[in-house]
Amino acid sequence: MKIVCIGSGNVATHMAKAFEENGADIVQVWSRELVNAQALANEIGAQAISDLKLVDKYADLYLIAVKDDAIAKVAKELKEINGIVVHTSGATDMEVLAGFKNYGVFYPLQTFSKQQPIDFIHVPLCLEANTEENMSALQLMAMKLTPLIYEVETKKREVLHVAGVFANNFVNHLYQLSHQILKKNDLDFELLRPLIMETAVKVQDALPEDVQTGPAVRNDKKTILKHEELLKRTPHLQEIYKNLSNSIKKSK
Amino acid sequence: MKIVCIGSGNVATHMAKAFEENGADIVQVWSRELVNAQALANEIGAQAISDLKLVDKYADLYLIAVKDDAIAKVAKELKEINGIVVHTSGATDMEVLAGFKNYGVFYPLQTFSKQQPIDFIHVPLCLEANTEENMSALQLMAMKLTPLIYEVETKKREVLHVAGVFANNFVNHLYQLSHQILKKNDLDFELLRPLIMETAVKVQDALPEDVQTGPAVRNDKKTILKHEELLKRTPHLQEIYKNLSNSIKKSK
Structure with a gap:
């Protein structure tokens, strides 16, 4: 499984590391500041980028873990993507990603801090997807991280x-x-x-x-x-x- | 060490059991309702009483673990006591026990529920005593239960x-x-x-x-x-x- 991680903050860092530790391949880390992307990318053996045009077109999952306000903007800059694009926000409508063919939400209901490592088996993941097929795909990906998987639509999220x-x-x-x-x-x-x-x-x-x-x-x-x-x-x-x-x- | 437990509620039950498990001897359990005293007394092999006149005069510690409002009343009915009399309340002045020769406070800063057992090594005990000698004695007793022992005067408590x-x-x-x-x-x-x-x-x-x-x-x-x-x-x-x-x- 190939993943592109959009963002290098708290949530991005914890999720990218958890995926990497559980057998997924984080191919790229994007951040507006290359130095921030680099810090996380180095830890997990990924490529650091600061230009969204350079995003790998052939990943399975695009994990947008940026500030709520920035999700729509980042999504607009992502072009010609076939994999599933998800954001990780509790307070953002899934439809902000409606410009993609395959999209959804991958919301970890947990508090993360930079210093403290967290075991993802204690992190409930609340999933939403635009199709049943994508939901199944997201569930398979989520199972790599935690048994606590819930299907939760935008309103309930x-x-x-x-x-x-x-x-x-x-x-x-x-x-x-x-x-x-x-x-x-x-x-x-x-x-x-x-x-x-x-x-x-x-x-x-x-x-x-x-x-x-x-x-x-x-x-x-x-x-x-x-x-x-x-x-x-x-x-x-x-x-x-x-x-x-x-x-x-x-x-x- | 001989202890008389005055009260049979949540705090009384947890403290009496913890003392019993750590080598102290709870000789009596008092409650206004004999049936309540009996329930706890049976569990720890003590005598159940509902008349404060029957309280053993030769115990080392008298643990008053009743509702805050009842402490003064119970204390008044206890006569000719030489051992240390303590209450377990966070909100009650130590001086409510000033009628005794040896007195103090044994306040567990923890939440207790009837159903849930608790390991006393996670219960901070806040002690106060009317003399330095009694403080030392209370500290020795507290050490049977927990390493978390603090000397805390009434105002700070x-x-x-x-x-x-x-x-x-x-x-x-x-x-x-x-x-x-x-x-x-x-x-x-x-x-x-x-x-x-x-x-x-x-x-x-x-x-x-x-x-x-x-x-x-x-x-x-x-x-x-x-x-x-x-x-x-x-x-x-x-x-x-x-x-x-x-x-x-x-x-x-």
């Missing part, structure tokens, strides 16, 4: 993306706020790390609504007032405390 | 408790909201579980502010507007989306 913002971006922000609270009082973030892990572990085989604990869910007004008092010098934190406590009470 | 509400209760609530979003669109919560795990894993050796991702932190207005539009039929979720996105932008 967008919903999934919003849910991911709650479960990842917002959750991480709450970690950050808890760190702020500790810092102001010379307490180490280290203290909270086991609690953070256990909170995530708990919902791996339970539903969050069945394991909710804390003062809000048991309507412990005394503790809630005490906490609001403790946060009065950081009104921004106090407001979030009130909002989320109320949301918990309403969700019971 | 209360701060820790608030931070824990953000990192655990509120985080779990966000999991629940993401589940709500998926459910409305016939998507399975299963899809988000790997993302939830990775989000927690990521901050085990990084700080949350260094790994924040998503549309809010990169100020991707187009995606934010799209998400708000998607949530317009659930104004409650839309409001939380706006609040937390703004908080992320402000925290940059």
Whole structure:
């Protein structure tokens, strides 16, 4: 299987490496800046390019992993492609690729960071394709990386993306706020790390609504007032405390 | 080491079992309802009691693990105790136990659920004591359970408790909201579980502010507007989306 990787950022890097490790051949890496393409290309033995006119016309898969805003633009510059062209975005309509004969979406529902390697068997891949045949082809490719393969159409993928913002971006922000609270009082973030892990572990085989604990869910007004008092010098934190406590009470 | 366990709820159960497994002797379990005391006592070979007058006077440790509101009341009924009396609450002043000669706090900074066993080596124990001697004694007892031992005075413990509400209760609530979003669109919560795990894993050796991702932190207005539009039929979720996105932008 021959793959052209369009992009050299976080997602591109992790996916290209995962494909390479699992027997696919990344033939080219494109980036607007040749030096960025080169960095990834060197790691996986691919050719680095910065001109989309140089893209190999005979690959099986063209993986567009660039910023959402850039997908349409990059797609427009790709000419005479027969292989399947996919983007990897949660928030972008598949039809942005409708100019190709074979196209689809290859959306990894996971958070990637440059430093941290990730095992793709823990990365759900949400697939969409313009034909059943292309869906089958994408599934075969996805199976090289993970058993967690889902067929998800554009509308549902967008919903999934919003849910991911709650479960990842917002959750991480709450970690950050808890760190702020500790810092102001010379307490180490280290203290909270086991609690953070256990909170995530708990919902791996339970539903969050069945394991909710804390003062809000048991309507412990005394503790809630005490906490609001403790946060009065950081009104921004106090407001979030009130909002989320109320949301918990309403969700019971 | 002889321990009397006052309480038979979640925290009492996990701590009593952990002590028993690590060579301590739980001699009695008290609960207002004898049947509740009996359930835990049977599991760990202790005597069940429902009358505080029957409490063994010669234990080394009296572990009060009852609801915050009940701690003072229970403490008042305990007479002629020489061993160390501790409560396990994050939000309660140590001085509620000032009627005893030897007293302190033994606060496990972790979330417990009845069903799920937990390895105490991942439970930070925050200790406080009325004398240095009692602190040393509590540290020796805590070392039976975990290497994660911290000396934390009442004021800081209360701060820790608030931070824990953000990192655990509120985080779990966000999991629940993401589940709500998926459910409305016939998507399975299963899809988000790997993302939830990775989000927690990521901050085990990084700080949350260094790994924040998503549309809010990169100020991707187009995606934010799209998400708000998607949530317009659930104004409650839309409001939380706006609040937390703004908080992320402000925290940059």
